[in-house]
Amino acid sequence: MARGTAVGSLAAVFLLGLSALLTTYSTQPLLPELAADLGVSATGAAWTVSATAFGVAVAAPLAGAVSDRLGRKRVMLAAITATALATLACAAAPGLTALLAARAAQGLAIPFVFAVAVAYVAEEVTGPRVAAVNGLYVSGTAFGGFLGRFLAGAVADALGWRASFVALALVLLLVLGAVAAWLPRERRFLPTSGLLGGVRGIGGQLRNGPLLGTCAVGASVLFVQVGAFTYAGLHLAGPPFGLGTAQVGAVFAVFLVAVVVTPLTGRLVSRVGRRVVLVLATGAVLAGLALTLVPATAAVVAGLAGACTGVFAAQACATAQAASSGGAARSSAVGLYLTCYYAGGGVGAVVPAPLFEVVGWGACVGLLCAVAVLGAVAGSVSWPAGAGALSAR
Numbered sequence: 001m002a003r004g005t006a007v008g009s010l011a012a013v014f015l016l017g018l019s020a021l022l023t024t025y026s027t028q029p030l031l032p033e034l035a036a037d038l039g040v041s042a043t044g045a046a047w048t049v050s051a052t053a054f055g056v057a058v059a060a061p062l063a064g065a066v067s068d069r070l071g072r073k074r075v076m077l078a079a080i081t082a083t084a085l086a087t088l089a090c091a092a093a094p095g096l097t098a099l100l101a102a103r104a105a106q107g108l109a110i111p112f113v114f115a116v117a118v119a120y121v122a123e124e125v126t127g128p129r130v131a132a133v134n135g136l137y138v139s140g141t142a143f144g145g146f147l148g149r150f151l152a153g154a155v156a157d158a159l160g161w162r163a164s165f166v167a168l169a170l171v172l173l174l175v176l177g178a179v180a181a182w183l184p185r186e187r188r189f190l191p192t193s194g195l196l197g198g199v200r201g202i203g204g205q206l207r208n209g210p211l212l213g214t215c216a217v218g219a220s221v222l223f224v225q226v227g228a229f230t231y232a233g234l235h236l237a238g239p240p241f242g243l244g245t246a247q248v249g250a251v252f253a254v255f256l257v258a259v260v261v262t263p264l265t266g267r268l269v270s271r272v273g274r275r276v277v278l279v280l281a282t283g284a285v286l287a288g289l290a291l292t293l294v295p296a297t298a299a300v301v302a303g304l305a306g307a308c309t310g311v312f313a314a315q316a317c318a319t320a321q322a323a324s325s326g327g328a329a330r331s332s333a334v335g336l337y338l339t340c341y342y343a344g345g346g347v348g349a350v351v352p353a354p355l356f357e358v359v360g361w362g363a364c365v366g367l368l369c370a371v372a373v374l375g376a377v378a379g380s381v382s383w384p385a386g387a388g389a390l391s392a393r
Contacts, residue, residue, distance in 0.1 A: 009182060010136060011178070012182040013117070013140065014137070014139065015140060016113055017137045017141040017142075018140045018147065020141055022145075023052070023106050023168050024052050025229065027048040027049055028229055028233050029149050029248040030164065031045045031046060031048075031233065032045075032237055032245065033156055033245055039096075043234075047100060048100060048103050050346040050347075050349040051101075051103040051107065052103045052110070054107065056107040056111050057339045057342040058339075059111045059112070060114075060335050060341075061336060061339055062111075063075075063114070064115050064119055064334055064335045071185075072119065076116050076183075077180055079111075083109040083172055086102055086103075086109060087106060087168050087172060089105065091166050118322075119334060121133050122323045132266045134266060134319065135264070135266035136263055138319065139260075141315075145255050147171070148168060151164065151167055152249060153250065154246050154249055154250075155167045156245050157244060157246035158246075210321070210384065211336065211337065213378045214318050215322075216382075217317075219347075220372060220375025220376075220378070222341050223371050224285060224307070224311060224371055224372050225348070226348040227364065227368050228368055229252070232300065233251070235300070235360075235361040236300060251301055254301060254305035254308050258308050258311075261313065262309075262316055273385065274320065274379070274383055277313060279380065280313070281314040282314065284309055284310030285311055285314070285369075285372045289303060289365045289368055291306065292365060314375070318379070319337075321383060322334050351367075352364045
C-alpha cells in the first residue's frame, strides 16, 4: 500500500469494510414495518436477514478464486456496483418473494468485497502493521453495520422502507467512487492460471484443524451478532419499551463503540495472542447479553454495546486467523471461513424465532450465550498458543 497517500489508502480499507456490511443487516430495524406492509409476521420478515447471509455463504468460496484470476481491486469495484444495483432492486420489489430474491442477490455480491479485501490486506500490508490494518477494516465493517441499520430505520420512519434501500444504494455509489480513487492497485498479486484454482484448494482445507476451528468461531460469532440484534430490536419494539422504527435503528449506534475499540484489538493480539483475546471478547459478549435482561431501555442498549464490542473483537481475531491458517491457499481458506461465518449468521436470524415467540427474549439470551461459549472453546482448542502475538512470529 505504498502508492497514493497513506491516509487515502487506509480510508479506502475502512470504506471497503463499510460497504461489506452496509446492506447485509439493514432490514433488522424494519421488520415490524415489513411485516405490516407485506402481510407476514415479524419473525417471518426476519428471512430478509437470512436471505442475504445465505447468499454470502453460497458465493464466498468463489470470491477469492475469481479475484485470484482477475485481480483484487477490479473485482471489489465490480462487487460494490452489483451490490448497489441489487439494493435498488430491493426498493422496487413488489412483494416478499421478490424482496428475498433481491436480498439474496446482495448477498451473492458481498463476498467479492469482504473476502477479497481480507486477501488484499494480507498481501499488500507487511510486518506489524497487518494487525492494525485488519483492525481498521473490521472497524469499517462495524461502522457499516451501524450506518446501514441506522440509515434504514431513520429513512423508513420518514419515507417508508423502500426509500431506505434507495438511500443505502446512494451510499454504496459514494463508496465506489472513493475506493476507485484512493485504493492503490495490488502490487504483490500474482494471478492464477485458472479461474477455479482457489476453489480446488478447499478440499485440502477441510483437513486443516486450526482453520476448521476458526470456521466454528466465525459461525458462532455471527450467529450471536445477528440473533442478538434481530430479536433485541423486536424486544425493544414491544412492551414495556415500545420503541419505533427510527428509535430501534438508533439503537444500532452501539456499533460505534466497536469502531473505536476494535483497532485496539490488533494491539492487544500482538501482545497476548488471539486465543487470550478471544476468551476476553467472549466474556464481554456474555456480560453484555446478561445486562440486556434488565427491563430498562438504557440497560438493554448498554448490554448490546458490550456484546457488540466483544463480537467484533472476536471477529477480528478469527478473520486474521483464517488468513494465516490458509498458508499458500489463502483465498480458499478465507472463502471457506466466510461460508461458515455467514451461514452462522443466516441460521442465527431464524433459529431463535420459536424461542422468542413462545418464551421471550430471555430464552434467546440463553441460546446466544451457549453458542458464544461453544465458539470460544473451538478457538481455544484449535488455535496455536500465542497465535498472532509478535513474540510468536
